[in-house]
Amino acid sequence: MNSSNPRIHSVTVADVAREAGVSKATAARVLGNYGVVSAKIRGDVLAAAKQLDYRPNELARSMTTGRSGIIGVVVGDIENSFFGYAVRGISDTARSAGFNVILANSSEQIEMEKAAVRVLIGKRVDGLIVTPSESRDISHLREIHRSGRPLVLLDRALPDFDVDTVTVDDSKAAQRATEILTACGHRRIAYITAVDFAGHEYKDLGQIYTSSVRERIEGFMTACDIAGLLPSDRLIMLGATTPQATADITDKLLSRSNPPTAIIASDSVIALEIFKVVRQRGVRIPEDLSLITFHDADWTTVTSPPITVVDQPAYILGQTVAELLIRRLKGEARPPERIIVPTSIIERGSVAPPLDQDKPRTRS
Amino acid sequence: MNSSNPRIHSVTVADVAREAGVSKATAARVLGNYGVVSAKIRGDVLAAAKQLDYRPNELARSMTTGRSGIIGVVVGDIENSFFGYAVRGISDTARSAGFNVILANSSEQIEMEKAAVRVLIGKRVDGLIVTPSESRDISHLREIHRSGRPLVLLDRALPDFDVDTVTVDDSKAAQRATEILTACGHRRIAYITAVDFAGHEYKDLGQIYTSSVRERIEGFMTACDIAGLLPSDRLIMLGATTPQATADITDKLLSRSNPPTAIIASDSVIALEIFKVVRQRGVRIPEDLSLITFHDADWTTVTSPPITVVDQPAYILGQTVAELLIRRLKGEARPPERIIVPTSIIERGSVAPPLDQDKPRTRS
DNA sequence: ATTATCATTGAGACCGGTCTCAAGCAATAA
């Protein structure tokens, strides 16, 4: 490493104590703001501290107190503005409670997620907020919990891991979104999600290890069933992990002899790509294709037409998850809580009845 | 604080040493991966560590080494996707060099910026990356520098503070953007920026304490001068700090008896708001109004028409600034460097010649 | 066989705080 800086010597309590002519313990008391000290001595120490420009070393402080004042956050993808807002909600809440935030990105990869958790534990964060990228391998999360550090799950629940969790009502939201489409007369609807699986072929829910996605698919299927759609007309597409993959999926979908008349996108990044492909192919929204997406991303308001969205209150989600964690950090003992934040659908202009005259036959 | 957790007791080197039947020093050597140890002992210690599930305490490690492995980043507003990309560039680069990132938001307020810097210094970050919110009060930055911790400025330079800096060629970019408009025949152009000032009235560059904004305005004015626009037809609008403020400014501008035929937005957040107001008023882009914005935000590609932008390579900016910092951290000693990353203009469909027949007279 | 050299290992100080416990001292009670 061959570091050139010969260790930055900073002013310590001992220095201040010497300057003020008191013991280290006394100086520490006034500087650390604990214990009792006479007004006179306090003044002396403070003056000495100011004179020497003393800055407490939080690291050393954490060393003895066992508390670092840092909250570790692991999200799937910061570039996704949904997480951006959530992180902002977390940061604001944390800061006003006197905590700092270390952010890590898992790129939705379980190995990176594990590495991130390991690093954060090493840094002795006081607690963690994680959006688990999958529900199969959660040994690292169990371990956090076992180590006594509070953990709160964000956006995604883990069925057989009972820990504080904040999610949105994904299933209901997806169902409502789908119902808007079926009520409009759509009988062939695609649902496109980023979750991947070997072969990209959706077979059954057993494949889906991300709870939010799973719930959304459940809600989607429920609504389809209620409306009596043919199982073959519920087009669940996996693997929209990159813009290119999303574009390919969309292309394939629209090239079918019987293309869907409506698409639901699992997040706004996917929806943006879908929108681009759709427009490029000259397919009109909403005349030829209806589109609904999760997350009220800013771009959805400025397209023509603007896009109907499932509004997930991401900032509030972040706020809530941070509050839950901080309450635990302050010593609150209570059974794990699962908070479900309600979503709402903002209807804009991207949904209309299908033009298609020869609608696919229904089961009934 | 009344914390309930009675101090999480974790496995220490001493525990591992005992288990392996060696001294603390020896155990530390293999666990810390320094010094020399015989193969046999190394195996014993490693086995003991695994058995006890030893996790190094980075805090304690930082305590003695004086290095925390953390880079502190202070940006103006994480929600702004420009910073989002930059932060991602920083994080990726930092992580692959073995550093972590603590992120802080200044909300572009000098006091919050100072507080953030203080906290990060307290955490003993190894170095800092800051987007200074103004150039008047930089005592806290000077102090970082003086304390021996490397500091790199991001996106904004400080004229009389010679330190590593990474910016884009703001002045040139603004000039080119403006030239596109003047070449198209625009003779009355507005430039809208977030920087605020008492009265929101632009008087002269002396008011502008944010270097990037200052440079952009300079570039804008240069281009206007070259094209021979009347000074009164260069409409520099300050104070677009909130969506509402931006909307008000835009409204006022478009309500003039002689409204501008083109607008340049200083960032994509402002541009989004302008776009909304413009559309709501029924003003057509580009027929009635041309629009160019800084930052290639995703929404600019999906509007009708898509928006011409000054593409700032935010991710690369982040990468570059992190690399510069890390090189210093590794001990590289060299005079401060000022790196200017070139921008490019992506011409899309939001610029067209003004319809306006009775063009304002020119100076010439 | 004796001494010099080298590779390992162990003992203990140190980083900069917090915190326990005992000592000092003044004020109050007996």
Added chain:
DNA sequence: TTATTGCTTGAGACCGGTCTCAATGATAAT
């Protein structure tokens, strides 16, 4: 006046690592 109590202050251990330096034992050189 002496004992008791309470408030301040100081000494020093401790957190969990790193790192210096001396001690040890083995090997090579004379």
